[in-house]
Amino acid sequence: MTPGDADGPAIRLVRASIGYGDVPVVQGVDLHVARGEAVAVLGSNGSGKTTLVRGVLGLAAVLGGHVEVLGRPVGDRRVRGRVGYVPQRHTVSGAVPATVREVVSVGRLARLGVLRRPGAADRAAVTEAVAAVGLADRLTEPVAALSGGQQRRVLVARALAAEPELLVMDEPTAGVDAASQDALAEVLAAVAATGTTLVVVTHELGALAGVLTRGVVADHGCIAYDGPLAGAGAVVTGLGGGHHHADRHGPTGGLAPPAPGLRGGGR
Structure with a gap:
């Protein structure tokens, strides 16, 4: 951990506008996530929830305001190895065969840097990460042989192999069966118990409702609710669920303006 950045929040957005090119999708948002919190970011397709988190990860452009991660400006190289990210896709199989160990080992690269070769501590971190998700007996198997939920x-x-201080997940339960969702919930509960900050983007909580404690509801690029998870569901239902898709791949169809009465503020 870098001296001087341990006391601030895990995530801090101040009047942040985030988007693609020069077109904002999220506008004027204030949001603080404290260290060790377990937060669900909720909203319909096109609400801005994925863009909001992509801005925190440095994957979408910060067009205005301020975004800070683990006490550093977003994109700071000193933070890169301290943030874990599980992207929005269902599987990891591809044209090139790879074992579970090989895929998970990629998670150590940000910690290693360009010059250092993996050592005993890196190999141990990979083995422990695989065990943590309940796949210790599959370490040497091709990922293509696993089910979608296992992938x-x-x-x-x-x-997890990077031993992150902040773990961000985008729709981790999408397209997997109930048993896999339950297994994932157990993993995340154990991760949260270690003090790791969790931010999970999702349109449905499912098994993760018992792990996450705070809900942030995005709507039309603003934050419509920020508080206890128990109150978030009613807000999502009350918003009615929009169907535009500017949030998924950038502003392809034009983003509707913020709904009347909604602010880009936090609590």
Whole structure:
């Protein structure tokens, strides 16, 4: 941990506008996530929830305001190895065969840097991450041989291998069965118990409702609710669920203006 950045929040957005190119999708948002919190970011397709988190990860442009992660400006190289990310996709199989160990080992690269070769501590971190997601007996198997739910857990292990202080997940339960969702919930509960900050983007909580404690509801690029998770569901239902898709791949169809009465503020 870098001296001087241990006391601030895990995530801090001040009047932040985030988007693609020069077009904002999220506008004027204030948001603080404290160290060790377990937060659900909720909202319909196109609400801005994914863009909000992509801005925190440095994957979408910060067009205005301020975004800080683990006490440093977003994109700071000193933070890169301290943030784990599980992207929004269902599987990790591809054209090139790879074992579970090989895929999860990629998670150590940010910690290693360019010159250092993996050592005993890196190999141990990979083994522990695979065990944490319940796949210790599959370490040497090709990921293509695993079920979709197991492949999602491999992605989680890849993120955990970096021993992150902040773990961000985008729709981790999408497309997997109830048993896999339950297994993931157990993993995340154990991760949260270690003090790791969790931020989970999702349109449905499912099994994760018992792990996450705070809900942030995005709507039309603003924050409509920020508080206890128990109150978030009613807000999502009350918003009615929009169907535009500017949030998924950038502003392809034009973003509707913020709904009347909604602010880009936090609590």
